[in-house]
Amino acid sequence: MTTNAPVLDTTVDRPAPSARVTVRGTTKAGHRFTVPRSVRRSAGPVGLVLLWFLASATGVLPESVLASPVDVVRQAVELTRSGELPDAIAASGRRAAVGFLIGASVALSLSLLAGLFRLGEDVIDSSMGMFRAIPWVGLIPLFIVWFGIEETPKIALVALGVTYPLYFNIYGGIRSTDAQLVEAARMMGLGRLGLIAYVILPSALPGALVGLRYALSTAWLALVFAEQINADAGLGYLMSNAQQYFRTDVIVLCLVVYALLGLACDFAVRILSRRLLTWRANFEGEA
Amino acid sequence: MPNSVEARGLSRAFDGTTVLHELDLDIRQGEFVALLGHSGCGKSTLLRILAGLDEEIGGEVTVPARRSAAFQAPRLLPWLKVWRNVVLGLPGRPDRGLAEKALDEVGIADRAGVWPKTLSGGQAQRVSLARALVREPELLLLDEPFGALDALTRGRVQQLVAELWQRHGCAILLVTHDVEEALLLADRVLVMDEGRIAHELTVDLPRPRDLTAPEFVTLRARLLSWLGVHRTLEGTPS
Numbered sequence: 001m002t003t004n005a006p007v008l009d010t011t012v013d014r015p016a017p018s019a020r021v022t023v024r025g026t027t028k029a030g031h032r033f034t035v036p037r038s039v040r041r042s043a044g045p046v047g048l049v050l051l052w053f054l055a056s057a058t059g060v061l062p063e064s065v066l067a068s069p070v071d072v073v074r075q076a077v078e079l080t081r082s083g084e085l086p087d088a089i090a091a092s093g094r095r096a097a098v099g100f101l102i103g104a105s106v107a108l109s110l111s112l113l114a115g116l117f118r119l120g121e122d123v124i125d126s127s128m129g130m131f132r133a134i135p136w137v138g139l140i141p142l143f144i145v146w147f148g149i150e151e152t153p154k155i156a157l158v159a160l161g162v163t164y165p166l167y168f169n170i171y172g173g174i175r176s177t178d179a180q181l182v183e184a185a186r187m188m189g190l191g192r193l194g195l196i197a198y199v200i201l202p203s204a205l206p207g208a209l210v211g212l213r214y215a216l217s218t219a220w221l222a223l224v225f226a227e228q229i230n231a232d233a234g235l236g237y238l239m240s241n242a243q244q245y246f247r248t249d250v251i252v253l254c255l256v257v258y259a260l261l262g263l264a265c266d267f268a269v270r271i272l273s274r275r276l277l278t279w280r281a282n283f284e285g286e287a
Numbered sequence: 288m289p290n291s292v293e294a295r296g297l298s299r300a301f302d303g304t305t306v307l308h309e310l311d312l313d314i315r316q317g318e319f320v321a322l323l324g325h326s327g328c329g330k331s332t333l334l335r336i337l338a339g340l341d342e343e344i345g346g347e348v349t350v351p352a353r354r355s356a357a358f359q360a361p362r363l364l365p366w367l368k369v370w371r372n373v374v375l376g377l378p379g380r381p382d383r384g385l386a387e388k389a390l391d392e393v394g395i396a397d398r399a400g401v402w403p404k405t406l407s408g409g410q411a412q413r414v415s416l417a418r419a420l421v422r423e424p425e426l427l428l429l430d431e432p433f434g435a436l437d438a439l440t441r442g443r444v445q446q447l448v449a450e451l452w453q454r455h456g457c458a459i460l461l462v463t464h465d466v467e468e469a470l471l472l473a474d475r476v477l478v479m480d481e482g483r484i485a486h487e488l489t490v491d492l493p494r495p496r497d498l499t500a501p502e503f504v505t506l507r508a509r510l511l512s513w514l515g516v517h518r519t520l521e522g523t524p525s
């Protein structure tokens with residue numbers, strides 16, 4: 001078809017279309033198979049244990065180096081039946097709990113004093129900075145001199161390990177309170193106590209919970225160190241006994257129990273965080 | 288009408304730089320005053336002093352004990368549900384009924400039980416207004432409360448403030464840099480410059496006000512010239 005009419009050239013003076021992007025809906029991914037998140041999360045650890053089992057079963061990993069997972073499980077059943085393992089867990093758990101409570105109380109009082117009062121900050125914060133520079137594990141000899149070799153130095157070491165992460169996170173949380181919120185709340189008639197209860201402490205809570213996670217993992221770590229000191233009960237006692245008889249299965253079992261206890265604490269804090277911090281609008285990660 | 292606010296010889300300096308300079312200010316009971324000025328002219332400082340948030344001043348200020356404020360950011364506590372934010376700081380147990388009544392007045396009673404993070408900007412600003420008004424203030428201080436809102440929402444919230452003012456009869460001091468907003472809402476417009484009230488304009492236009500009325504346009508031109516903004520083209524400030 002030809003016409004003599006002037007043809008309007010629409011291509012002139014018009015920028016070339018740029019590359020286009022299509023956004024596809026993700027609400028109904030129906031036909032695509034997706035592995036459930038829980039399965040994906042456990043694939044790594046399960047795979048590693050499987051690898052360990054295979055290495056032991058084929059003899060690549062001799063028992064004198066590391067016992068097979070089957071032996072570890074067998075030991076777990078045996079020691080549970082004899083009551084040795086539950087007793088050890090109870091003794092260690094008691095040390096961790098008492099040490100944690102003491103350390104947490106100290107950290108809470110110090111961080112509140114330092115966070116809320118200028119005088120407290122001047123007196124406490126610089127000292128805490130100084131003490132933190134001392135590696136707390138290195139204090140074991142001094143603690144033995146001071147407290148002997150019974151329960152006290154073990155609990156003291158756990159308490160000390162717990163104090164630092166909690167103190168610094170709560171103190172930091174208090175001091176990062178939004179000044180604008182404080183101003184607005186004061187304007188609405190909140191007094192000093194009201195400000196602390198409704199503004200300062202809630203805004204320190206996310207930091208405090210991070211501190212709590214660090215503190216609990218430090219508590220178990222401190223316990224492992226502390227129980228190397230002449231323990232007559234607890235997981236550390238079980239481990240040092242096993243060491244004398246080259247029982248790698250018992251040693252591994254104790255390490256696994258330490259790890260599980262630490263994981264359980266971490267899980268509890270995560271549940272607690274989710275409960276307490278529902279008001280936060282946070283990035284939850286990509287699917 | 289007796290005065291709600293009286294400031295005499297009010298001065299404020301920050302590290303040797305004078306921000307307020309021997310300033311006098313009267314606001315009558317129930318009067319709506321808008322305070323215009325360039326940023327840094329001291330208008331927010333004046334508002335903070337009247338709010339009682341800044342006491343390092345020279346001179347004398349008398350303000351009603353019952354006063355409250357709304358700011359440019361809503362400043363809601365994110366860890367308290369909306370209704371708890373509204374009645375925050377009131378004596379006695381938190382009264383949800385009271386909060387819901389106040390939220391109803393600003394048109395969002397249905398959002399009483401949610402977290403502040405789920406509110407839009409306009410909704411959060413309404414909650415902030417409800418929180419200020421539930422205290423039945425004699426003086427309401429508004430520090431650019433519409434500044435962060437989009438144009439459509441701003442218009443609606445301005446309308447709401449006008450209605451709330453007429454219903455509650457409190458004195459209002461509105462700090463803004465929007466000339467039209469000042470003329471739409473205020474009985475009297477003050478223009479601040481270098482820490483003083485440099486100009487004063489009584490707005491005698493009938494409410495609700497018409498942006499296109501010739502009187503409105505004349506007043507706007509006068510305010511703009513006071514602010515040092517000259518118009519070279521119709522509707523285009525240079």
